[in-house]
Amino acid sequence: xxxxxxxxxxxxxxxxxxxxxxxxxxxxxxxxxxxxxxxxxxxxxxxxxxxxxxxxxxxxxxxxxxxxxxxxxxxxxxxxxxxxxxxxxxxxxxxxxxxxxxxxxxxxxxxxxxxxxxxxxxxxxxxxxxxxxxxxxxxxxxxxxxxxxxxxxxxxxxxxxxxxxxxxxxxxxxxxxxxxxxxxxxxxxxxxxxxxxxxxxxxxxxxxxxxxxxxxxxxxxxxxxxxxxxxxxxxxxxxxxxxxxxxxxxxxxxxxxxxxxxxxxxxxxxxxxxxxxxxxxxxxxxxxxxxxxxxxxxxxxxxxxxxxxxxxxxxxxxxxxxxxxxxxxxxxxxxxxxxx
Amino acid sequence: xxxxxxxxxxxxxxxxxxxxxxxxxxxxxxxxxxxxxxxxxxxxxxxxxxxxxxxxxxxxxxxxxxxxxxxxxxxxxxxxxxxxxxxxxxxxxxxxxxxxxxxxxxxxxxxxxxxxxxxxxxxxxxxxxxxxxxxxxxxxxxxxxxxxxxxxxxxxxxxxxxxxxxxxxxxxxxxxxxxxxxxxxxxxxxxxxxxxxxxxxxxxxxxxxxxxxxxxxxxxxxxxxxxxxxxxxxxxxxxxxxxxxxxxxxxxxxxxxxxxxxxxxxxxxxxxxxxxxxxxxxxxxxxxxxxxxxxxxxxxxxxxxxxxxxxxxxxxxxxxxxxxxxxxxxxxxxxxxxxxxxxxxxxxxxxxxxxxxxxxxxxxxxxxxxxxxxxxxxxxxxxxxxxxxxxxxxxxxxxxxxxxxxxxxxxxxxxxxxxxxxxxxxxxxxxxxxxxxxxxxxxxxxxxxxxxxxxxxxxxxxxxxxxxxxxxxxxxxxxxxxxxxxxxxxxxxxxxxxxxxxxxxxxxxxxxxxxxxxxxxxxxxxxxxxxxxxxxxxxxxxxxxxxxxxxxxxxxxxxxxxxxxx
Numbered sequence: 088x089x090x091x092x093x094x095x096x097x098x099x100x101x102x103x104x105x106x107x108x109x110x111x112x113x114x115x116x117x118x119x120x121x122x123x124x125x126x127x128x129x130x131x132x133x134x135x136x137x138x139x140x141x142x143x144x145x146x147x148x149x150x151x152x153x154x155x156x157x158x159x160x161x162x163x164x165x166x167x168x169x170x171x172x173x174x175x176x177x178x179x180x181x182x183x184x185x186x187x188x189x190x191x192x193x194x195x196x197x198x199x200x201x202x203x204x205x206x207x208x209x210x211x212x213x214x215x216x217x218x219x220x221x222x223x224x225x226x227x228x229x230x231x232x233x234x235x236x237x238x239x240x241x242x243x244x245x246x247x248x249x250x251x252x253x254x255x256x257x258x259x260x261x262x263x264x265x266x267x268x269x270x271x272x273x274x275x276x277x278x279x280x281x282x283x284x285x286x287x288x289x290x291x292x293x294x295x296x297x298x299x300x301x302x303x304x305x306x307x308x309x310x311x312x313x314x315x316x317x318x319x320x321x322x323x324x325x326x327x328x329x330x331x332x333x334x335x336x337x338x339x340x341x342x343x344x345x346x347x348x349x350x351x352x353x354x355x356x357x358x359x360x361x362x363x364x365x366x367x368x369x370x371x372x373x374x375x376x377x378x379x380x381x382x383x384x385x386x387x388x389x390x391x392x393x394x395x396x397x398x399x400x401x402x403x404x405x406x407x408x409x410x411x412x413x414x415x416x417x418x419x420x421x422x423x424x425x426x427x
Numbered sequence: 428x429x430x431x432x433x434x435x436x437x438x439x440x441x442x443x444x445x446x447x448x449x450x451x452x453x454x455x456x457x458x459x460x461x462x463x464x465x466x467x468x469x470x471x472x473x474x475x476x477x478x479x480x481x482x483x484x485x486x487x488x489x490x491x492x493x494x495x496x497x498x499x500x501x502x503x504x505x506x507x508x509x510x511x512x513x514x515x516x517x518x519x520x521x522x523x524x525x526x527x528x529x530x531x532x533x534x535x536x537x538x539x540x541x542x543x544x545x546x547x548x549x550x551x552x553x554x555x556x557x558x559x560x561x562x563x564x565x566x567x568x569x570x571x572x573x574x575x576x577x578x579x580x581x582x583x584x585x586x587x588x589x590x591x592x593x594x595x596x597x598x599x600x601x602x603x604x605x606x607x608x609x610x611x612x613x614x615x616x617x618x619x620x621x622x623x624x625x626x627x628x629x630x631x632x633x634x635x636x637x638x639x640x641x642x643x644x645x646x647x648x649x650x651x652x653x654x655x656x657x658x659x660x661x662x663x664x665x666x667x668x669x670x671x672x673x674x675x676x677x678x679x680x681x682x683x684x685x686x687x688x689x690x691x692x693x694x695x696x697x698x699x700x701x702x703x704x705x706x707x708x709x710x711x712x713x714x715x716x717x718x719x720x721x722x723x724x725x726x727x728x729x730x731x732x733x734x735x736x737x738x739x740x741x742x743x744x745x746x747x748x749x750x751x752x753x754x755x756x757x758x759x760x761x762x763x764x765x766x767x768x769x770x771x772x773x774x775x776x777x778x779x780x781x782x783x784x785x786x787x788x789x790x791x792x793x794x795x796x797x798x799x800x801x802x803x804x805x806x807x808x809x810x811x812x813x814x815x816x817x818x819x820x821x822x823x824x825x826x827x828x829x830x831x832x833x834x835x836x837x838x839x840x841x842x843x844x845x846x847x848x849x850x851x852x853x854x855x856x857x858x859x860x861x862x863x864x865x866x867x868x869x870x871x872x873x874x875x876x877x878x879x880x881x882x883x884x885x886x887x888x889x890x891x892x893x894x895x896x897x898x899x900x901x902x903x904x905x906x907x908x909x910x911x912x913x914x915x916x917x918x919x920x921x922x923x924x925x926x927x928x929x930x931x932x933x934x935x936x937x938x939x940x941x942x943x944x945x946x947x948x949x950x951x952x953x954x955x956x957x958x959x960x961x962x963x964x965x966x967x968x969x970x971x972x973x974x975x976x977x978x979x980x981x982x983x984x985x986x987x988x989x990x991x992x993x
Contacts (some may be wrong), residue, residue, distance in 0.1 A: 223802065224838070251838055
């Protein structure tokens with residue numbers, strides 16, 4: 088059986104029915120036999136199966152008839168799945184993985200689409216999943232993918248990285264469409280960290296816009312921010328070249344320029360002098376970047392990795408300095424002779 | 428993954444120095460299946476190269492073999508083997524010069540593979556095995572009694588061996604698993620003595636004989652060679668780097684494992700030059716466990732299992748430490764090209780070693796580690812692979828790709844890479860720290876703290892007054908290090924020998940100083956007039972390195988810019 092035939096006849100599970108999970112399920116349904124989406128909430132499951140849309144997150148996306156929603160993991164895994172797409176926020180990762188673990192057989196290929204790391208432990212999502220699941224063939228999907236743009240069918244692409252080429256092959260087979268391209272990579276560490284670190288810069292980016300600064304400043308922020316991301320990730324074993332790709336600069340540009348991301352909005356309002364607690368309360372959920380900033384800053388200090396922008400964002404979040412002060416501080420840093 | 432208990436301290440109860448019935452194992456059939464096995468090696472290897480350009484393949488092999496033959500110095504026992512090699516490669520050379528229409532490249536390849544398969548493949552003669560198993564304990568007993576009591580006490584003094592040779596760890600599990608699947612025993616490698624010792628330990632554990640991947644240089648000693656050849660040993664020649672050899676070797680190992688023949692080889696590739704425990708292992712032969720398991724399952728036995736069992740040997744003193752560390756340092760310093768030294772086996776040296784071990788009341792500690800599956804997961808007593816959070820893994824599922832159990836080169840490579848990483852980790856965790864190791868470590872680190880700006884090579888050139896410190900200062904430092912390693916072993920980073928667990932600082936230091944490098948002509952550490960010093964910095968560094976690989980757990984920097992192993 089050829090690879091393509093195999094995946095055309097495959098059953099795919101998507102765990103997490105947020106906007107991105109729904110979009111991924113819809114793309115995969117065109118390249119497989121059946122896609123089952125797991126959501127915790129039974130009412131949402133019923134609505135998706137009857138209205139063929141995910142009204143809560145992406146009302147305009149018409150779901151393929153091969154997509155079915157489930158609220159029971161047992162039903163989701165019934166008869167075995169060939170691939171599992173993990174599309175939950177990082178805060179829910181460990182807990183949900185423990186719940187789902189007993190349903191895995193061991194031959195499923197797993198791709199996660201989470202951008203973030205486990206709070207406190209700084210473990211990457213693929214590390215968390217491999218600690219919980221009886222599977223080792225795990226990979227990550229990442230890139231400049233704002234869900235509603237992909238849902239509208241605008242041209243976009245993503246990177247699938249895994250140390251197993253089986254997993255990247257699966258990603259390629261399942262997610263390629265006329266308007267969505269997949270690039271393969273092996274640098275899992277780089278792709279995962281790029282996805283997590285860019286959230287810090289999204290906060291900074293919001294702050295820059297709130298101060299009504301122009302493109303020069305944004306360009307400066309993105310470039311020097313990228314340098315920080317590379318320094319940090321390379322010290323953890325990532326490859327530099329990953330950051331020139333979709334998961335690196337690609338995702339960073341999309342995130343820093345789109346005013347819709349939660350992290351961006353946190354930064355925007357912080358720079359206007361609001362308090363973090365108040366902002367988070369009104370947003371109704373945590374922004375990944377906030378916890379990532381603290382964790383990364385602490386680790387960078389311990390390891391002696393220079394990350395001035397992260398440092399500044401961290402102080403801004405804690406309310407210890409205003410955005411103006413931070414900008415001034417960054418601009419008057421002594422000029423080093425580092426290339427990066 | 429970590430285990431906190433250090434409860435198994437004494438020798439294991441099953442280890443008794445007495446007559447143990449020889450357990451027949453699959454290896455005893457080796458002679459019967461040998462011709463079949465070798466032709467399977469040939470078929471499989473030929474299949475591996477189907478589609479490859481044979482001209483390039485053979486040309487590369489010819490080139491590297493010519494280089495090897497040029498470098499190798501022949502002596503009395505290796506001459507005939509080298510002659511055969513020369514003859515073969517001359518034939519291949521002239522064959523390759525002729526057009527392919529005239530000389531079929533396939534036939535040339537067949538010639539090479541058959542040559543290698545014949546060289547690699549071992550024999551098993553049960554009469555020789557009986558002889559060896561009777562002679563070796565007798566010899567040991569004689570040495571032990573004669574040396575220990577300084578007079579000849581023929582039988583009965585058997586208890587003493589237990590106090591010299593500690594076999595610790597998962598012995599009963601290993602015995603159980605040997606019934607349930609095929610064992611791939613992978614020891615750390617410090618000394619040529621390992622080869623003799625391991626064979627004896629297998630026997631003491633009442634396990635059936637194991638096939639043994641042994642360095643070709645061990646076969647140059649005629650007596651040893653006779654025993655090795657007839658006890659199922661197959662030869663591993665690390666000098667042969669060409670693909671045809673590598674595949675032939677791998678296929679041999681795969682096929683004997685698939686036949687259910689338990690095997691041993693050193694995954695580190697050779698003896699540790701620095702004195703440190705292997706932090707990297709060679710993946711080629713290691714991956715044959717996985718291949719054998721796939722082959723076994725595909726042959727119709729879905730429960731076919733290969734278990735990878737680490738084994739860590741701790742010596743107070745390593746016979747060839749001097750030449751090993753020198754070669755390591757030269758390599759590191761890149762001062763000049765190092766010709767691969769081929770220390771031939773001298774029986775006199777080996778007997779001398781054991782004599783000294785027994786007469787000096789020195790001990791050898793061997794720990795059988797927790798078994799792993801071919802993916803590097805821990806395995807329980809029943810042979811089940813234990814996954815993360817204690818769940819049981821179905822290996823068949825891990826070997827399933829596109830709905831079928833099959834080989835998948837990239838996937839298998841990745842599984843084996845992970846197994847290699849985990850194995851190196853297990854080696855460190857199954858290590859037993861001896862008093863002498865800690866003395867060397869504490870002393871060396873004290874000197875380092877005294878000269879913090881010196882790099883490795885500068886520190887190794889300290890003058891005698893520079894490398895002498897007051898004994899009381901050293902004792903204080905040793906006590907600090909001791910506290911740290913007790914903490915570490917509590918976290919399961921390694922095990923401690925009994926005298927490190929209970930002893931008063933002065934007691935264990937005294938014991939460690941006495942044991943450290945006992946076999947060398949120079950004193951690795953010497954305590955005289957309340958001053959501790961070393962006569963050989965290189966050797967001190969070698970023994971100190973035994974406690975590296977634990978990085979910051981022992982207060983060492985992970986990225987050491989001054990060249991010290993961390």
